[in-house]
Amino acid sequence: MKAIKRAIVCGSTDGIGKAIALSLCKEGYAITLIARDLRKLEIVKSELDKLNSNNHFFIQLDFNQPESIKPSLAAVENWQATEFMLINNVGGPMPQNILECEIQDFQSVFNKYLLSFSELSKFFGSKMKKANWGRIVNILGTTILEPIPGFSLSVVKSATSNWAKALSIELGKFNITVNNVLPGPTNTKELDEIIDIVSKQTGITREQLINDTVTRIPLRRFAEPTEIADSVTFLCSDKAAFITGSNIKIDGGYSTCL
Numbered sequence: 299m300k301a302i303k304r305a306i307v308c309g310s311t312d313g314i315g316k317a318i319a320l321s322l323c324k325e326g327y328a329i330t331l332i333a334r335d336l337r338k339l340e341i342v343k344s345e346l347d348k349l350n351s352n353n354h355f356f357i358q359l360d361f362n363q364p365e366s367i368k369p370s371l372a373a374v375e376n377w378q379a380t381e382f383m384l385i386n387n388v389g390g391p392m393p394q395n396i397l398e399c400e401i402q403d404f405q406s407v408f409n410k411y412l413l414s415f416s417e418l419s420k421f422f423g424s425k426m427k428k429a430n431w432g433r434i435v436n437i438l439g440t441t442i443l444e445p446i447p448g449f450s451l452s453v454v455k456s457a458t459s460n461w462a463k464a465l466s467i468e469l470g471k472f473n474i475t476v477n478n479v480l481p482g483p484t485n486t487k488e489l490d491e492i493i494d495i496v497s498k499q500t501g502i503t504r505e506q507l508i509n510d511t512v513t514r515i516p517l518r519r520f521a522e523p524t525e526i527a528d529s530v531t532f533l534c535s536d537k538a539a540f541i542t543g544s545n546i547k548i549d550g551g552y553s554t555c556l
């Protein structure tokens with residue numbers, strides 16, 4: 299019987315997550331999309347179906363409610379697959395100064411990243427252990443290494459990176475790798491919204507902000523979502539079998555730390 303490899307791609311109706319779903323689909327994996335908006339899920343699923351008929355489907359989930367994840371997955375407990383890969387990804391927090399962050403702002407980001415990623419990894423990690431093979435990739439950002447003023451809620455991404463390192467140590471003996479991909483500025487809806495917010499906060503035009511940021515990127519441009527997706531696809535492949543517990547920057551050299 300042909301091995302079924304299923305990739306669960308979260309936040310996959312837009313931006314980086316959607317590019318990852320399309321890239322893994324082209325590699326022949328069966329895709330499970332996860333996001334909140336039903337209409338967008340249906341549209342992306344039909345795009346996958348046009349690429350191949352590998353039994354793609356979607357689950358509507360809101361990472362603001364991590365406690366809803368386990369019951370939602372129970373409905374698909376017996377799905378067919380021999381090998382699983384899990385891409386933990388969700389829309390990021392918008393810029394906010396530290397002194398303006400309320401308790402619920404931190405709690406919301408904590409729910410969307412650490413708690414949701416953990417719930418999904420518990421569910422699929424147990425399936426990966428049975429198969430003695432697995433891949434978990436978390437999409438975070440270079441702010442986990444180098445804080446950017448105004449992006450204080452990204453501290454939760456750093457906590458998630460710490461959690462992922464511990465997870466990689468626990469799961470390594472089961473031939474499961476766990477890595478974090480850290481995009482720099484990437485042409486997506488989220489980046490567009492951030493530029494708008496910062497422009498309103500500072501009075502600097504969008505064009506000037508884009509120009510200032512691009513000037514700080516050695517490769518002098520933003521990434522395309524497909525470029526982040528290519529790295530994730532590599533990490534999911536057998537060619538990346540010995541990479542685990544790593545933070546992998548895909549930022550055109552934007553981050554100044556080593």
Ligand SMILES: NC(=O)c1ccc[n+]([C@@H]2O[C@H](COP(=O)([O-])OP(=O)(O)OC[C@H]3O[C@@H](n4cnc5c(N)ncnc54)[C@H](OP(=O)(O)O)[C@@H]3O)[C@@H](O)[C@H]2O)c1
Pocket residue numbers: 308309310311312313314315316332333334335336338359360361362387388389390391410437438439440480481482483484485486487488489
């Ligand atoms: N773009 C950049 O420049 C950049 C740079 C560094 C790091 N990153 C990080 O990369 C990740 C992806 O960013 P992106 O730019 O691809 O974002 P994006 O274009 O805004 O896409 C976000 C995706 O997540 C889904 N989503 C949002 N909130 C959700 C929730 N509560 N529950 C479930 N799904 C949710 C969205 O679909 P629904 O709205 O339908 O739920 C959408 O599919 C984020 O962590 C971001 O911070 C991005």
